[in-house]
Amino acid sequence: MLGSVFRDKEVILPGNCTFLDIDEVDITRHEQVALVMQDIKPAFLVNCSAYTNVDGAEDQQKLSHAINADGVRNLAVECKKYGSKLIHYSTDFIFDGKSLIPYKENDVPHPLNVYGQTKLDGELAIQSVLPEAQYIILRTSWLFGPRGKNFVATMISLAKNKTPLKVVTDQTGSPTFTRDLAKATCALIEKNAAGVFHYCNSGSCSWYEFARYAIDCAGMTDYPVAQTISADFKRPAKRPEYSLLSTERFISVCGYTPRHWHEAVREYVTEYISQQPPV
Numbered sequence: 001m002l003g004s005v006f007r008d009k010e011v012i013l014p015g016n017c018t019f020l021d022i023d024e025v026d027i028t029r030h031e032q033v034a035l036v037m038q039d040i041k042p043a044f045l046v047n048c049s050a051y052t053n054v055d056g057a058e059d060q061q062k063l064s065h066a067i068n069a070d071g072v073r074n075l076a077v078e079c080k081k082y083g084s085k086l087i088h089y090s091t092d093f094i095f096d097g098k099s100l101i102p103y104k105e106n107d108v109p110h111p112l113n114v115y116g117q118t119k120l121d122g123e124l125a126i127q128s129v130l131p132e133a134q135y136i137i138l139r140t141s142w143l144f145g146p147r148g149k150n151f152v153a154t155m156i157s158l159a160k161n162k163t164p165l166k167v168v169t170d171q172t173g174s175p176t177f178t179r180d181l182a183k184a185t186c187a188l189i190e191k192n193a194a195g196v197f198h199y200c201n202s203g204s205c206s207w208y209e210f211a212r213y214a215i216d217c218a219g220m221t222d223y224p225v226a227q228t229i230s231a232d233f234k235r236p237a238k239r240p241e242y243s244l245l246s247t248e249r250f251i252s253v254c255g256y257t258p259r260h261w262h263e264a265v266r267e268y269v270t271e272y273i274s275q276q277p278p279v
């Protein structure tokens with residue numbers, strides 16, 4: 001989802017960019033990473049790759065760790081060789097959700113699931129290899145946007161097909177539009193920022209409210225969405241009840257407040273609907 005925003009030039013990274021997919025470089029293969037880094041010697045390496053199947057990770061611990069931790073270490077080691085700055089994305093799922101106020105960058109992580117643990121291990125790998133000036137770790141939450149597996153498109157398509165919908169009310173966070181996250185990345189690069197940052201769209205909601213709003217934006221205000229709670233909607237991976245990220249540090253460095261998730265979802269849904277074939 002995120003990588004394609006840069007690749008398709010919906011948001012333009014500064015400088016001459018080389019875009020590499022898994023076919024060109026598998027980050028778990030250190031020798032492949034070493035070869036492309038030797039060839040390109042980039043000023044920046046923006047890593048959008050990850051193992052992102054939160055439930056799948058519970059059964060695929062080895063693979064998710066190989067990608068989210070060992071693979072990320074490979075990138076950090078090669079960045080160190082060439083003085084490249086590593087820009088890497090992490091997640092709200094490194095927190096346990098017990099907080100009552102938005103998580104700050106230096107709050108103590110305590111992941112509840114394998115995915116969160118492997119993403120935290122990736123952060124720690126970067127920090128053990130690179131000095132702070134040489135990385136940006138940008139934690140984000142609840143991504144949506146064109147391409148890839150995306151909650152907003154899934155909810156709208158289920159509603160269109162009249163599939164009964166039940167969505168949880170007891171997990172609170174903030175949706176983030178991939179395009180806004182990509183712009184935030186450019187803003188941090190432009191400010192020569194370094195260290196750990198949080199970025200998500202402003203406001204907060206439950207997954208139920210997120211689904212309801214997306215379906216409303218698609219013009220299906222009468223379509224029923226039932227409420228449920230996590231205990232009645234068992235999934236392999238445990239999720240934090242509350243994972244809102246504080247964006248204060250991002251705002252103070254970049255000088256702007258992320259737009260509200262309502263505005264971002266509305267924009268995306270309008271675009272998504274306009275691209276659907278007529279019924």
Ligand SMILES: NC(=O)c1ccc[n+]([C@@H]2O[C@H](COP(=O)([O-])OP(=O)(O)OC[C@H]3O[C@@H](n4cnc5c(N)ncnc54)[C@H](OP(=O)(O)O)[C@@H]3O)[C@@H](O)[C@H]2O)c1
Pocket residue numbers: 001002003021022025026027028048049050051052067071089090091092119140141142143144148149
């Ligand atoms: N999605 C969310 O809600 C969310 C929330 C918080 C944070 N994040 C973080 O934000 C970042 C971007 O997420 P996203 O949703 O855009 O991810 P995504 O759509 O799942 O894309 C991840 C990409 O990484 C590729 N990949 C997997 N293993 C690889 C490997 N060994 N070498 C090279 N590429 C590999 C995948 O290729 P294949 O498709 O071929 O496997 C896929 O194209 C990730 O760091 C993620 O952890 C995401």
